[in-house]
């Protein structure tokens with residue numbers, strides 16, 4: 001059944017106010033059940049994703065799997081990242097025209113999916129050459145995300161602390177623990193439990209982490225990162241980060257016959 005434009009969620013000025021004060025905003029049901037079912041089915045059978053995925057070890061040696069790519073195309077993940085509802089939401093939150101930095105498919109498998117240590121995304125992206133933290137991540141749950149399967153945790157309001165020094169923690173880059181410990185005393189720790197199809201927009205300086213997935217349920221999510229188009233990196237080779245996004249209407253994800261990703265999506269190779 002064709003969906004009408006009015007049925008799609010759109011971020012409001014109240015969402016923007018929450019993002020500004022808390023460093024994140026959760027939009028329930030950003031994707032409808034049919035859309036998330038389609039995306040998840042394609043993702044778990046996507047051979048290209050499978051071959052391009054790599055593991056990151058956490059501080060306890062558990063491995064968490066992901067694939068990361070830089071180019072937007074016609075695949076279903078890009079159709080979501082380019083959709084009007086997401087791009088308009090990003091524009092509203094970043095206060096201007098935005099570009100796509102990268103997307104990634106996070107695959108936290110049952111029993112083995114490792115933890116992510118406390119970090120700010122800008123802790124990484126600063127090193128990639130972005131001069132300002134006018135950037136954010138859009139995380140859409142493809143399967144339910146719960147405390148049991150290692151949902152995302154955020155420290156509410158931590159984006160206002162500015163960029164914290166990051167160093168290696170296992171094979172990951174983690175935020176300075178002394179600062180994190182102090183912030184933990186003062187700020188609220190929120191476990192962001194999500195239904196499949198919910199979307200979290202969070203600021204690049206919001207401290208976040210997640211526990212290992214020791215449950216029987218997978219936790220898969222799609223994360224796209226965006227930057228204000230004027231905040232393009234001064235080094236590295238990230239073409240989409242300075243390009244206008246070719247926006248598609250919200251119906252395209254469901255109506256398109258396109259499926260998984262192409263080999264030439266400019267994958268991060270580990």
Ligand SMILES: O=C(O)CCC(=O)C(=O)O
Nearest residue numbers: 106116121152208209210
């Ligand atoms: O989704 C998660 O568990 C953590 C992901 C994360 O921290 C990130 O992509 O920066």
